[in-house]
Amino acid sequence: MxxxxxxxxxxxxxxxxxxxxxxxxxxxxxxxxxxxxxxxxxxxxxxxxxxxxxxxxxxxxxYETRAVEVAQADQSSDGTRKLALTTHEGHRIEAVIIPEARRNTLCISTQVGCPLACDFCATGTMGLTRNLTTAEIVDQVCRAKGCLDEEDGVISNVVFMGMGEPLLNLAAVKEAIAIMTDPRGMALAPRRITVSTAGVVPRIPELIEIGPINLAVSLHATTNEVRDVLVPINRKFPLEVLLETLRKDPNVNKKRPVFFEYTLLEGMNDSLEDADRLPDLVRGIPCKINLIPANPHPGSRYRAPEQDVMDRFAARVHEHGMRVTLRRSRGADIAAACGQLANA
Ligand code: SF4
Missing domain, CATH: 1.10.150.530 (DNA polymerase; domain 1)
Incomplete structure (x- = not known):
């Protein structure tokens, strides 16, 4: 074999x-x-x-039964663990275990590298090597489980937010989700799975019709001018196209809101004008907004705004009646945080 x-x-x-x-x-x-x-x-x-x-x-x-192996495991001072995993032919991918009280969220990868080249993202500088297979996606969960002791608790949530754009590898992602949610497979409730996209608009309906999983959309800007730079796929599917698709999709509703991810980058998208524009932009789309402080990585020209600027931004968005959370960054000291995964 x-x-x-x-x-x-x-x-x-x-x-x-x-x-x-x-x-x-x-x-x-x-x-x-x-x-x-x-x-x-x-x-x-x-x-x-x-x-x-x-x-x-x-x-x-x-048949094979294993698809990735743990090459290295690093633990952050906050308990976050980054796993460097290798495929059979030696490609490295990463998965991150984010612990919360007696349970863990696992962030997994869907591609070796990523072709979308988001400007603030370490993975985006790598380009795409190839899509992962279903086995390579699912096996990240199996290897992560193997790294946990009984007192660490179980993997309770899986987020497709690691290396790669999940919707550019949709067939494998769908099969992986079927395994994760099958009561005879990993038996995770669909609402415990979140798939993130930078905005591959034509594939969003196909993803969210598979079941009540969560959709996260990387928004990161309130104008096409800024989003064209930060998330270049915006040049193909601009904000109005992305948001209208979400507004019209019957699978986006109060029970299944969209999670808009908005990485705060100093001087780029953190003004009070942005905070005022953001609620208007997403109006009519049942949603929650997650604000994420930018994580530095070598070669990046971006950094997070000062804490008081982020607090003011969050408060302003909230004043407009939006559900908004300012996240704290996890695992930044081991390059495991959002936008830092690049085999560092
Ligand atoms: S943010 Fe996501 S979609 Fe954009 S380059 Fe990084 S991994 Fe790819």
């Missing part, structure tokens, strides 16, 4: 049942394999004792 072999983690339960049927393996065997992989966290086929010895040997000959 080579690393080009198919991986059992590439398949949702429905796909694995189909695949097994085509191979003459009873479809119910897929349920057993899923339970081992994701509920018992066992990926050694030899240990899957409710499968016959012959079936275990046949599967081991044809």
């Amino acid at each position: 080579s690393s080009n072999s198919p991986n059992l983690k590439d398949y949702s339960l429905a796909s694995l049942r189909d695949r097994f049927s085509e191979e003459g393996i009873p479809a119910y065997r897929a349920n057993q394999v899923m339970a081992w992989l994701y509920q018992r966290d066992v990926d050694d086929l030899d240990l899957m004792t409710d499968l016959s010895v012959e079936l275990r040997a046949a599967l081991a000959e044809r």
Whole structure:
């Protein structure tokens, strides 16, 4: 078997049942394999004792079960852990475990690098090497689970906000979400999954119709002029196109608000005029606004505004009746914070 072999983690339960049927393996065997992989966290086929010895040997000959390995794990002073993971051919990607009381949010990657070149983002300077496979996406969760002790608690939330633009790898992302939310897979409630996009507008409806997952949109600016610089895909899908799509989508509603991510960059998008424009811009879209202090990375010309400027900005947006949160940055000392993931 080579690393080009198919991986059992590439398949949702429905796909694995189909695949097994085509191979003459009873479809119910897929349920057993899923339970081992994701509920018992066992990926050694030899240990899957409710499968016959012959079936275990046949599967081991044809399939991989691991897709990424932990090359390095760093822990921040605030408890955030950054995992540097390698694919079979040696590409490095990153996942970040963000602990909260007895539970953990895991931020995962969807591409090696990213083609969208957002101006404040370390990943954006790398360009795109390739899309990750479903197995490589799902296995980030499996490896992260393996890094947690019992007292750390479980992975309760998954956010697709690491390296890459998830909507440019939508087929693999959808299959990964199917595995994560399947009660016989990782059994995460869909509302515990958040997928972020920089604004690949034509693919947003297809993503949010798959189920009640959360959509996060990287807004970062209140004018096309500034957003064209910060998030260059805005030149293709400008603010009015992005926001009108969200306004019209029936899957965006009070029960499923959009999370607008707005990274505060000193002198770029942090003025009170911006704070006044922002609520007008998103009016009519059920939403919450997350303000994120910029995280520095080598070569970046941006930095976060002073705390009082960020506080004033948040208060002003709130005065307009918006639901707004000023986030604190997590893991900045190990380059694990938003916009810092670049194999540093
Ligand atoms: S912010 Fe996201 S979409 Fe933009 S370059 Fe970075 S990883 Fe890609």
